[in-house]
Amino acid sequence: MSTTTAHGAGQGPEVNDPVQQRFEVVREHARADGINIVHYEPQFEPGSKAERRMTRTVASLFLLAGLAGTAFLAIYIWWPWRNEYGSGPDKLYTPLLGLTFGLALLFVGIGVLTWGKKLLPREVSIQDRHEGASKAEDVTAVADTMSYMADELGVKRRPLLGISLLAGLAPIGAVVAAPLVGGLISQPHKNNQMFRTGWAPIEDDHGGRKLVRLTREDGTPIRPEDVTTGGQMTVFPGIPGGAKNLHADSPTLLIHLRPDDAQKAREANERERKNGYMWGNYIAYSKICTHAGCPASLYEQQTNRLLCPCHQSQFHIVDNAKPIFGPASRRLPQLPLTVDDEGFLVAKSDFTETVGPDFWERP
Amino acid sequence: MKRRKVDLKSMPAAAARGVDERFQVATPLRGLLNKVFPDHWSFLLGEIALFSFIVLLLTGTFLTIFFEPSLREVTYDGSYAPLRGVHMSAAFESSLNLSFDVRGGLIMRQMHHWAALLFMASIVCHMLRIFFTGAFRKPREGNWIIGSLLFWVGFLAGFTGYSLPDDALSGTGLRIASAIMLSIPVIGTWVTSSIFGGEFPGDIIISRFFIAHVMLIPALLLALIGAHLGLVFKQKHTQWPGPGRTNDNVVGERMFPRYAIKQGGYMLLVSGVIALLGGLFQINPIWLFGPYEAAVVSAASQPDWYVMFLDGSTRLMPGWELHIPIGDGYVIPPIFWPTVVLPGILVMLTIAYPFIEARMTKDKASHNLLQRPRDVPERTALGAMAVSFFLVLTFTGANDVIADKLRISLNAMTWAGRIGLIIIPPLAYYFTHRICLGLQQHDREVLVHGVETGIIRRLPDGRFEEVHQPLAQVDEHGHPQELPYIGWTVPKKMNRLGALGPAVKGFFFPIEKPVDAPVSPGHPPVSSGPDREEIGSGHR
Numbered sequence: 001m002s003t004t005t006a007h008g009a010g011q012g013p014e015v016n017d018p019v020q021q022r023f024e025v026v027r028e029h030a031r032a033d034g035i036n037i038v039h040y041e042p043q044f045e046p047g048s049k050a051e052r053r054m055t056r057t058v059a060s061l062f063l064l065a066g067l068a069g070t071a072f073l074a075i076y077i078w079w080p081w082r083n084e085y086g087s088g089p090d091k092l093y094t095p096l097l098g099l100t101f102g103l104a105l106l107f108v109g110i111g112v113l114t115w116g117k118k119l120l121p122r123e124v125s126i127q128d129r130h131e132g133a134s135k136a137e138d139v140t141a142v143a144d145t146m147s148y149m150a151d152e153l154g155v156k157r158r159p160l161l162g163i164s165l166l167a168g169l170a171p172i173g174a175v176v177a178a179p180l181v182g183g184l185i186s187q188p189h190k191n192n193q194m195f196r197t198g199w200a201p202i203e204d205d206h207g208g209r210k211l212v213r214l215t216r217e218d219g220t221p222i223r224p225e226d227v228t229t230g231g232q233m234t235v236f237p238g239i240p241g242g243a244k245n246l247h248a249d250s251p252t253l254l255i256h257l258r259p260d261d262a263q264k265a266r267e268a269n270e271r272e273r274k275n276g277y278m279w280g281n282y283i284a285y286s287k288i289c290t291h292a293g294c295p296a297s298l299y300e301q302q303t304n305r306l307l308c309p310c311h312q313s314q315f316h317i318v319d320n321a322k323p324i325f326g327p328a329s330r331r332l333p334q335l336p337l338t339v340d341d342e343g344f345l346v347a348k349s350d351f352t353e354t355v356g357p358d359f360w361e362r363p
Numbered sequence: 364m365k366r367r368k369v370d371l372k373s374m375p376a377a378a379a380r381g382v383d384e385r386f387q388v389a390t391p392l393r394g395l396l397n398k399v400f401p402d403h404w405s406f407l408l409g410e411i412a413l414f415s416f417i418v419l420l421l422t423g424t425f426l427t428i429f430f431e432p433s434l435r436e437v438t439y440d441g442s443y444a445p446l447r448g449v450h451m452s453a454a455f456e457s458s459l460n461l462s463f464d465v466r467g468g469l470i471m472r473q474m475h476h477w478a479a480l481l482f483m484a485s486i487v488c489h490m491l492r493i494f495f496t497g498a499f500r501k502p503r504e505g506n507w508i509i510g511s512l513l514f515w516v517g518f519l520a521g522f523t524g525y526s527l528p529d530d531a532l533s534g535t536g537l538r539i540a541s542a543i544m545l546s547i548p549v550i551g552t553w554v555t556s557s558i559f560g561g562e563f564p565g566d567i568i569i570s571r572f573f574i575a576h577v578m579l580i581p582a583l584l585l586a587l588i589g590a591h592l593g594l595v596f597k598q599k600h601t602q603w604p605g606p607g608r609t610n611d612n613v614v615g616e617r618m619f620p621r622y623a624i625k626q627g628g629y630m631l632l633v634s635g636v637i638a639l640l641g642g643l644f645q646i647n648p649i650w651l652f653g654p655y656e657a658a659v660v661s662a663a664s665q666p667d668w669y670v671m672f673l674d675g676s677t678r679l680m681p682g683w684e685l686h687i688p689i690g691d692g693y694v695i696p697p698i699f700w701p702t703v704v705l706p707g708i709l710v711m712l713t714i715a716y717p718f719i720e721a722r723m724t725k726d727k728a729s730h731n732l733l734q735r736p737r738d739v740p741e742r743t744a745l746g747a748m749a750v751s752f753f754l755v756l757t758f759t760g761a762n763d764v765i766a767d768k769l770r771i772s773l774n775a776m777t778w779a780g781r782i783g784l785i786i787i788p789p790l791a792y793y794f795t796h797r798i799c800l801g802l803q804q805h806d807r808e809v810l811v812h813g814v815e816t817g818i819i820r821r822l823p824d825g826r827f828e829e830v831h832q833p834l835a836q837v838d839e840h841g842h843p844q845e846l847p848y849i850g851w852t853v854p855k856k857m858n859r860l861g862a863l864g865p866a867v868k869g870f871f872f873p874i875e876k877p878v879d880a881p882v883s884p885g886h887p888p889v890s891s892g893p894d895r896e897e898i899g900s901g902h903r
């Protein structure tokens with residue numbers, strides 16, 4: 001196929017200007033491809049003052065880009081970059097890199113755009129779309145060939161083949177999917193994991209049960225006096241790794257209620273047959289929101305509400321953490337409390353309701 | 364020895380011939396060189412998405428070299444003093460190291476994140492452009508479907524990426540994602556347990572998300588983008604109506620050189636803007652959030668903007684739990700509806716829209732000319748309705764921040780959102796529809812009477828009237844001929860008719876001779892006919 005090299009020039013129409021001649025050649029080729037270049041005009045008189053100015057502008061943009069790029073390299077190499085405490089020059093490292101890098105790219109970009117938009121001739125070309133469906137002849141040819149091929153295969157005449165092929169392919173399809181599905185699949189109720197948290201009493205080998213202490217994040221146990229009246233504290237099960245994400249369903253909020261609130265909470269507990277869940281004026285709720293599992297951690301003392309910051313569900317602390325606003329539909333489970341012989345708070349048992357987000361088979 | 368004469372001038376031609384003899388490139392190259400593209404600023408939106416995707420690939424590859432996708436527990440000992448001695452996952456530690464101890468790592472992380480935001484934003488704007496101009500109509504329904512899938516795959520890319528650093532925000536996001544999976548009826552617990560390899564958070568999710576984020580999803584995106592662009596190329600771009608433009612042609616520029624050079628320039632501009640953003644504007648400062656701990660969350664923790672509408676829909680959903688009293692009883696939790704059912708409906712509706720519209724309008728023809736939004740008031744109004752629905756949800760995703768800043772009660776904000784979600788979209792429909800009709804009316808008025816000139820004239824009987832410049836020739840009675848509306852901009856100001864002459868460009872010197880009005884592709888300068896000097900009144 002011909003390309004637009006100089007040897008084609010002779011075939012063009014009779015024009016004296018060699019540049020014009022080559023353009024006519026290109027235009028001819030385009031026409032053969034269904035493109036009509038109807039308007040093609042340099043924006044500046046070639047060699048004019050305006051053109052030279054524009055050329056200089058583009059050139060200076062490229063040079064500026066080079067300058068910014070060099071500045072980037074210099075900063076990358078010599079600017080102190082190691083992170084130090086305080087507000088040293090290292091804090092300017094990333095902004096300076098961004099500034100020089102960004103400017104370098106913008107300068108080249110604007111340069112290239114100006115080149116393309118201003119120094120190249122404007123054109124308007126019209127191309128036909130040749131659209132719609134394929135040629136009728138092609139369609140018939142394809143249809144005939146394909147229906148002939150289908151007949152040749154003879155699935156219609158020999159139905160057994162079709163059925164046995166399907167029967168054979170289905171398991172093979174399953175074979176392809178099996179390793180992926182089989183490898184990934186994991187029984188959700190292994191070790192009763194959906195219902196069990198770190199608060200389950202520890203069974204020792206002799207059939208004894210040891211209750212789990214309430215501890216701080218660092219593992220130290222908590223005495224009732226550690227929480228002032230009206231105060232609250234996030235507690236974790238006092239087992240190895242109890243405060244780690246491995247036990248993401250265990251964080252609990254321990255609240256020391258004021259006496260009148262405590263009375264209300266006790267009455268609410270009695271209604272729900274949760275007598276003895278509180279210890280004195282202390283009450284503990286799972287911190288894992290029953291909506292989507294964020295920590296419901298904003299405690300409003302005045303209204304006795306617990307607010308979850310994720311979707312603003314609100315739970316009423318003195319009424320069994322009943323959801324009173326927002327998208328949560330279930331109470332926060334309550335942890336039954338007591339104090340062991342050394343005077344530390346412990347959980348009497350695991351939560352008696354399912355902790356965390358809801359699911360289909362929750363009883 | 365006699366040296367062979369080297370003919371420098373013929374070398375390129377000879378080399379080209381050599382290449383062609385081996386690879387036969389001339390035929391396909393000819394098709395490529397001779398291909399016309401129409402131009403309009405709104406066609407650039409899709410390109411911005413493409414360019415940000417390229418930046419994502421480049422910066423992301425850099426990040427993989429330093430990122431460690433593991434939940435193994437380590438004790439931080441890097442150069443960021445406030446976190447020294449803190450236990451965290453290797454993933455979080457390596458993200459901190461990328462930010463503080465890898466030279467130039469922070470700018471790459473921030474560019475990656477900004478590019479992701481820009482990617483999603485340009486996809487959405489591009490989709491809106493396609494929708495409001497009717498570019499999705501036959502024969503381009505396939506590309507509309509690919510485009511809608513691209514949004515959701517991009518959404519997944521962003522979500523998996525956001526989860527990788529294992530900071531407090533990404534862990535909270537993952538926690539919510541696990542709750543969403545749990546809420547699916549019947550299979551929820553199985554799906555969650557299989558994906559997390561046991562109970563949340565398990566110890567494998569980050570490495571699974573990593574391979575999804577850096578390989579599976581980018582490969583899928585690449586394939587979809589390839590198919591998308593291939594179809595644009597094959598079916599040729601749509602164009603606006605206008606002088607010389609028909610359903611059967613393309614009016615514009617050939618792809619090379621000017622069009623391609625401009626694309627290259629825009630690619631550089633987009634990368635430059637991302638570099639500036641990445642260097643100058645902090646994003647996702649994970650060291651301030653700290654490592655993920657199940658018991659800790661801060662208020663006003665916001666996801667990336669393209670996730671906020673789902674956050675919003677979750678917030679507005681009342682706590683309605685569905686009980687199915689069979690056997691031990693089964694539950695469908697409230698979070699299922701706004702996060703699984705709603706997106707499902709949105710996906711189906713967008714994918715089906717071109718077919719629904721074709722069926723309602725009984726339109727089976729192929730369309731290569733775009734429509735102005737005002738000319739299809741029903742569609743435009745539906746689009747406005749969808750946009751307002753999305754916006755109400757997105758703002759609700761930040762309603763705690765808004766409530767805090769404006770000192771409004773949170774519950775009031777939630778109720779405003781619930782009510783707004785029901786009444787704002789229909790209002791948007793109604794007003795958009797009216798505005799479209801009004802704009803159409805005005806266009807037709809100008810075509811009949813001409814452009815308002817701002818000149819007030821007093822008639823002999825004492826009435827005042829504004830003088831109109833007719834757009835077409837005036838017949839022998841002085842009545843302007845009526846012009847047909849062709850679906851393209853109607854000039855409404857005198858200077859659009861060249862009456863004032865174009866502004867002189869150049870700051871100090873005129874660099875253009877202010878002689879002729881500017882020409883843009885496919886827009887021959889509008890000439891207002893021989894009666895230009897004589898300003899007449901539209902209705903005499």
Ligand code: HEM
Pocket residue numbers: 416419420422423424426427430457458461472475476479482517520521523524525526527528576577578581584646647
């Ligand atoms: C459309 C495609 C993509 C989107 C929307 C996207 C989005 C994101 C986002 C939002 C983050 C969090 C960044 C942060 O830490 O602030 C991220 C992290 C990351 N991305 Fe991507 N990404 C994309 C493609 C890629 C590709 C192609 C690669 C690699 C080949 C990659 C590699 C990474 C890595 C290694 C991280 C973790 C780095 C860190 O947290 O410090 N991404 N991505």
Ligand code: FES
Pocket residue numbers: 289290291292293294296308309310311312313326327328
């Ligand atoms: S997670 Fe608590 S309200 Fe959604």
